[in-house]
Amino acid sequence: DRLSNDFQFIDVGREDPKKRPLRVRKTQFVEIHEQFKPEEASEQSHRCLECGNPYCEWKCPVHNFIPNWLKLVSEGNILEAAELSHQTNTLPEVCGRVCPQDRLCEGACTLNDGFGAVTIGNVEKYITDTAFAMGWRPDLSNVVPTGKRVAIIGAGPAGLGCADVLARAGVSPVVFDRYPEIGGLLTFGIPEFKLEKSVLSRRREIFEGMGIEFRLNTEIGKDVSIDELLAEYDAVFMGMGTYTYMKGGFPGEDLPGVYDALDFLIANVNRNLGFEKSPQDFVDMKGKKVVVLGGGDTAMDCNRTSIRQGATSVACAYRRDEANMPGSRKEVKNAKDEGVKFLFNRQPIAIVGEDRVEGVKVVETRLGEPDARGRRSPEPIPGSEEVLPADAVIIAFGFRPSPADWFAGKQVDTDSQGRVVAPEAGQYKFQTSNPKIFAGGDMVRGSDLVVTAIWEGRQAAEGILDYLEL
Ligand code: FAD
Ligand code: SF4
Incomplete structure (x- = not known):
């Protein structure tokens, strides 16, 4: 048997x-x-x-x-x-x-x-x-309400992880997000060929069934102030992600035809989901020679979105070799299978063009000595410059933290890189320097993964429960 x-x-x-x-x-x-x-x-x-x-x-x-x-x-x-x-x-x-x-x-x-x-x-x-x-739903029938309420800023994986654990402990979570659907980058970032959006809308219904309340299209700091949240709720959790685009710092980055990765991906999702405000927001790669710069998951998503939009060619230039790419192996393979051409060991040094982008000037690299973190840094090989022809260039170098302007006023400390300080090993897990405010996910650890954001959100919920003496 x-x-x-x-x-x-x-x-x-x-x-x-x-x-x-x-x-x-x-x-x-x-x-x-x-x-x-x-x-x-x-x-x-x-x-x-x-x-x-x-x-x-x-x-x-x-x-x-x-x-x-x-x-x-x-x-x-x-x-x-x-x-x-x-x-x-x-x-x-x-x-x-x-x-x-x-x-x-x-x-x-x-x-x-x-x-x-x-x-x-x-x-x-x-x-x-x-x-x-099969009709299965999480069973919260034994949960005893505590009467406590926690405001959660951000409906990404960190915020959702926090809300889930709180709801199961009898605390009422109210989740605020500036976007019209939950998920954060799961909805407005990661494309449908990795994660269909019906998965998130189904999850929203399940979460609502668990007593989690969502207030979408609501930006904290604009539509609702942090002071209102601090006055109205027993604690606040921040899972707001990282949204400052990293730039290459080379000439030509502002030429028409050069796009930031997330703007391109979000415009595509907005069109597919019917959230598009104006047709001009859409970036169409149909019939274009596209060059994507970067080697992480975001770059892979831009490559494969461009293929699906009907680009004539998609080339992805990355400054290290294939073994040192940060992106998931399976997604690199998928991109190759779908027709993306990879140019490894190529560092962009300029985007060239008269009135709009015409190409990317790259230099070949070889890997030098390991840096402080043990990663071998790429060194340019003199005289190896070439121009890759391009009608459109997508910059996918990743994201840096984007601290809100009210952090300082509320005693929420950030480190030298702009990440919110909320230690896992603190008195209460993931508590910020303001005792009533907790934080987790990308905004604390820097851009990382869905599963690590979920973990931090869940752990922060435990910190909140201890803080509330529940
Ligand atoms: P986010 O997902 O960024 O969510 C933050 C939420 O907070 C957003 O919804 C935002 O609208 C909201 N928000 C921010 N400020 C405010 C405010 N003031 N008021 C109200 N709402 C606010 N990880 C993987 O594990 N696998 C992958 O394949 C993968 N692919 C990726 C592809 C792309 C294109 C990108 C950009 C990232 C990818 N990642 C992937 C990384 C992963 O998506 C993130 O690490 C994860 O989503 C971080 O979760 P978070 O909850 O911290 O933040
Ligand atoms: Fe693997 Fe854990 Fe991610 Fe599931 S959540 S795919 S078990 S790493």
Whole structure:
């Protein structure tokens, strides 16, 4: 019998769910993976060795009970798996889709050494998607209301993680966001081919069912002041992300035809979701030669969005080699499969053009000595300059913190890089220097990952519960 075969990993190889054909992938904003069939999910889950050293759990930033829910799925026990998976993760179906598993859980799987890691991410997504389709909902019937209310600024993964834990502890969270939908960068950043937007609208309904209130299209500091929140609520959590674009600092960056990555991606989402205010906001790459500068997840998303919009060519220039790219391996592969041409070891030094962009001047690099953080920095090779022809250039160098102008007035300290100081090891986890204000996610750690933002939001909620003596 299959379930008694402890060596399933030898007989059954690692299989991810099928990808849609390239023809469809390259033209449509739909997720590229199909869903597992129940027998596939069970078979793949049963490959878990139950090795007794769940490195996967430790490497997973929210410490999911991975081997336990894999066992439940292998037995076909989806609803129990969903219960268990929600004990540690606020958005398991999102993490299953967008985590860089090769660097996290799957990279640490004992089977990753030759046999192929268990498909942890795709099973995690399968559990929640299937449980929701079966009508399962988080059960908060035993929760006793405390009468306390907490204001949460930002409906990104950090804010949602915080709201989830508070709601389950009987505290009423009210989540404010300046955007018209929840999710933060999950909705207004990460494109649909990685994460379809119906996933977030379904989540909003689930959260509302749990008693979480959302006040969307509401910016704190403009529509509602921080003083009003501090007066009206028992505590405030800030999960506002990082939104200052990093620049290259080279000539030509302001030429027409040069775009910031997030502006380009948001304009695309706004059109697809019907949130577009004016057709002029849309950036159309149809028929254009596009050059994307950068090597992270944001750059990959710009590459693949340009392909789907019908660009004639998409080239991605990155200043280090492929092994040193910060982006998720699976997304680099997807981009290559979809036709993106990578130019490694190329550092941009200028954007050239008369009245608008005509090309990017790059210089070849080789990797020098490791810097203070152990990363080898690229050094230009003299005389290797060339111009890559371009009708449009997208700058995807990442983001720096964007402290609000009221931080100082409210005694919210920031560090030299502009990150809010809210230590995990403080008296109350993730409390800022203002005792009533907590913070987590990108604005505390700098731009990072969805799953680390969820973790910090959840931990901050525990800090808030302790602070409120609950
Ligand atoms: P955010 O997601 O930025 O959410 C902050 C929210 O706060 C926003 O909704 C914003 O509108 C709101 N807000 C800010 N100020 C105010 C205010 N004054 N009033 C009201 N609301 C306010 N990570 C991965 O793990 N995998 C990926 O594949 C991946 N791809 C990415 C692709 C792109 C293009 C980008 C930009 C990032 C990607 N990331 C990815 C990183 C990930 O999205 C972030 O690390 C994560 O979303 C951070 O969560 P957060 O809650 O801290 O902030
Ligand atoms: Fe892996 Fe991310 Fe899921 Fe953790 S949350 S198990 S790292 S996919």
